[in-house]
Amino acid sequence: MAKLILSPENQIQRLNIILNKVASLQELDKKLLTCSADSKSWSIIEVIAHLNIAYGPYHIKYDEEFPKMPDLKKERKTFQAKTWQKMIIEMQRPKGTKRKWKMKTLKRFEPLLDNENLEKKKIDQIFQQFFELHGHLKEAILKSRTKDISKIRINSGIGPIVKFYLPESFEFLLCHLERHMVQIDEVLKKSDFSLIPRTITFTIS
C-alpha cells in the first residue's frame, strides 16, 4: 500500500484554498445558500454548519493537548500516517470531483437549520463561526510545525475507535472539508435548474 506522507505546509495550502472558497460562498445570495438540490440533500449553509459542528471535538482536544507537547529545537520532519488511520482518511478524501464513499452522517453532526426561515444574521453567524473555527485549525497546524507530535494521540470525532496523531487528525479534517466542498460544487452545479427550499421534517417512531 502506498505511503501517505503528511506535511504541514501541504495542509496549510489546502486549508487556505478552502478558506478562500468559503469566503466566496459568503457572497452568494441567501436563496442560493439555503436551497438544496433535493429534499434529502443539505443546502450550502447546512454543509457549512455541519463543518462547524464536526470541528468541535477537535477544537477541544487541540486546546488540551498542545500545552503538553514539547517544543522541537529543529525543523519537524514529514509524518507518515499509520495504516488504519490512512484508511479512514482515504475514505473521506474526494477523488477529483467525486465523493467515492457515500456515508451516513451521525445524528450529533447533523445541522438543524430551518432553511425556509433562516435569517441573514444567522447565516452570517454560521460563516463567522466557520472562519473562527478553521482559523483555529490553521493555528493548530502552524503550531504543530515546531512541536514534537510523535507522542500524543487524540480521539477522532467519532470516539476512541479511531485515534489520530495530530498530523493525521489535520489530514482527516482537511479531507472532510474537501469532501464537503465537492458536495457544495454539486449543489451549485444543480442550482441552475432544480433548487428547492428545504424544511426540516420530524418523524415519530
Added chain:
Amino acid sequence: MDNEEFYHLKTFFFNLDLTKEEEEHFYSLWTIKTFNQYDLITEAGSTERFFYVVLEGVQALYVLNEKGEKVILGFSYSGSPSGVFDSFIQQKPSQTFIEALKPSKLFSISRSDYDTLFDDFPNFYKWGNEFFQQVLFGRLEREVELLTLTADQRYKSFMQRCPDELKVIPQKYLASYLNMKPETFSRLRKSILY
C-alpha cells in the same frame, strides 16, 4: 526605525533622489516585521500582502510538488527584496511559500502604499525599471544554468556567487535549489573547490 535601518532601506533604493521631506514620507510607509526561525512569512493559498526588503536573516521561497516536498525557487537575504511578487501585484492567492530559515527582520510595505510610491516619487519608475530588469535577468540566468550545466557546474557557479549567510542554511534547501539530491550536494561539497 533607527538610522542604521534607514540606511539599509536607502541602499536598496539607491537611485532615489529624495528631499529631506520626501525621505521622511518615504520611510513612514515602511514597517519592520520580525519572524522566528521556521515561521511562514507567506503561505501558499493566501494573498501576498507585502513587498519586503530584508534587513536580517535568510528566507526560502518554495512551492510544493505532488509528493508535498518543498521545491526551492530561490532565497532572500540581507539587502535583497522578498515576497511573492506575482501574488502581491495581482492580489491573487499565491502558489509559493516564504519561510524564515533563520530569525528574520524585514521591511514591509503594503500594496496600497507601494502604489503611492510611484505616484509620489517619479524617480520610483526608474527604480522599478531597473529592479524588474534585474529580476528578469536573474531568472533567465538561473533557467539557462538549470538547463545547460551539469550538477558539478551548477554547484560551483552557485557557491561562487552566493553570499556567506546562505552557505550555512540546511543543505537540503541548497540541494533543492540546484535541482539535485541532498546526497549529491553533500558529495560535491566534499570534493569540489570553488
